[in-house]
Amino acid sequence: MKETLTDPLTADKMGGLRMTKQRQVVYEVVQEMAMEHPTASAVYAKAKELMPTISLATVYNCLETLTDAHAITQVNIDREASRFCPNLQPHAHFFCAKCDSVFDVDLHHKADASEPWNLPEGSLIDEVNVAMRGVCPNCRED
Amino acid sequence: MKETLTDPLTADKMGGLRMTKQRQVVYEVVQEMAMEHPTASAVYAKAKELMPTISLATVYNCLETLTDAHAITQVNIDREASRFCPNLQPHAHFFCAKCDSVFDVDLHHKADASEPWNLPEGSLIDEVNVAMRGVCPNCRED
DNA sequence: TTTCTTTTTTAGAATAGTTCTTGATATAAA
DNA sequence: TTTATATCAAGAACTATTCTAAAAAAGAAA
Numbered sequence: 001m002k003e004t005l006t007d008p009l010t011a012d013k014m015g016g017l018r019m020t021k022q023r024q025v026v027y028e029v030v031q032e033m034a035m036e037h038p039t040a041s042a043v044y045a046k047a048k049e050l051m052p053t054i055s056l057a058t059v060y061n062c063l064e065t066l067t068d069a070h071a072i073t074q075v076n077i078d079r080e081a082s083r084f085c086p087n088l089q090p091h092a093h094f095f096c097a098k099c100d101s102v103f104d105v106d107l108h109h110k111a112d113a114s115e116p117w118n119l120p121e122g123s124l125i126d127e128v129n130v131a132m133r134g135v136c137p138n139c140r141e142d
Numbered sequence: 143m144k145e146t147l148t149d150p151l152t153a154d155k156m157g158g159l160r161m162t163k164q165r166q167v168v169y170e171v172v173q174e175m176a177m178e179h180p181t182a183s184a185v186y187a188k189a190k191e192l193m194p195t196i197s198l199a200t201v202y203n204c205l206e207t208l209t210d211a212h213a214i215t216q217v218n219i220d221r222e223a224s225r226f227c228p229n230l231q232p233h234a235h236f237f238c239a240k241c242d243s244v245f246d247v248d249l250h251h252k253a254d255a256s257e258p259w260n261l262p263e264g265s266l267i268d269e270v271n272v273a274m275r276g277v278c279p280n281c282r283e284d
Numbered sequence: 285t286t287t288c289t290t291t292t293t294t295a296g297a298a299t300a301g302t303t304c305t306t307g308a309t310a311t312a313a314a
Numbered sequence: 315t316t317t318a319t320a321t322c323a324a325g326a327a328c329t330a331t332t333c334t335a336a337a338a339a340a341g342a343a344a
Contacts, residue, residue, distance in 0.1 A: 018291075021339095022293070039330090040331080041330085053294085056331095057332085057333090058292080060332075061293075062292095076221060077271075079218060079302080081331090082330085094265065105260060105261060106260045111257075112258060113259075113272075116249050116255055116258065117234055117272070118247060118248045118250050119236070119274075120245060122282055123278050123279050123282070125236075127275045128273075129272070129273040130255075133267070134266045137263060160320075165321095197324065198302095199322080199324070199325085200321080200322055202302065202303075203321075221301095223300080223301060
C-alpha cells in the first residue's frame, strides 16, 4: 500500500505522501527555519514546541521521508551534521567560516552547474552538489 | 616549534612538514591508491602492510596533518566516510551510483568552478566543493 | 461501526566514523 | 648530554545517525 493525501495545503509539495501530524510539523519547521538551514536536532528542538511528544527518531524519519519525496533537500558540508532546506530550485550553498551561517546561491540565468566541468565522455549526471566556503558580505565588513 | 625537513623527496609537497616514517607511509599509500580515493580504514589496511605497528589513530592523525599541510585533500560525499585524494589541482568528484567508484573531474580550460553561480555581492570564496552523482561511462554500457 | 492490515511513531540500544586521552617514544634544541 | 616539544599507539569516548521492537495510528475491508 502507499500514500494518500490528507492535507490539501501541502499535498502538492509532498508528492502524494501520507501526511501525518508529525510530518506536517517537521515540514513546517523546516520551512520556518529555512534561513538557518537547520540540523535534525535543531528541527527537533523547534518541533517539540509545537508537539512536545515528538521523538528525535521521528524527526529523523520524517526528514528522510520528506527528502525521499523531494519535499525538502538534505545539505551536507564536510562531515558536519546534515542540514535541511526547503528550497527545491537547483542552488548551491555558501558557508561563512566566520558566522557559520549558510546561504542559498542561485544559478545565473540559464547557467548549468556542470558547465565548467570536463565530464567523462558518456557519463550520466543525476545531481550536482556545490558547496562553497568563504566569508560572507556581512562578516567581511567587521 | 615547527617543521623541519627530513625527506628531500617529498619535502616540497609537504610544505615543510616534519616528515616522520608514519606520515611518509600514509602519504605514499594515498598516492598509490589515488584512483580508489581510499577511506581512512582503506589507507590503514594498506599502511599496515608496509608498517605493521602503525595504528588507526595515527593514520587519522597523519591524514589530518597532510590535509592541513595541503599535501592531500579530504573528499566528502554525503555522510559517507571521508576519502583522501593526492590530486592538488582544482577538480570535482564524480561518484558512480552503480559501481561506487570515484572519478576526478577537471575544469575546462580557463573555466572557474564558481562561474555559473550568482554569488552574494561582496562575498569572498575560499573553496568551491563540487560533487556529482550519476552513472559512469563503464556502467552505462552494462 | 468493528475488525484487520499496514504504516508510523516512540524510546532506547546499537553502529560507524572519527576524535580524544594518556602514557610511551622519538625528534630537535640548547 | 639534558630538556623541551612533537608524535605515536591503544583504547576509551563522542556524535550523528540508524536500527529494533513494541505501541499507536491510519486506512481498508467487512
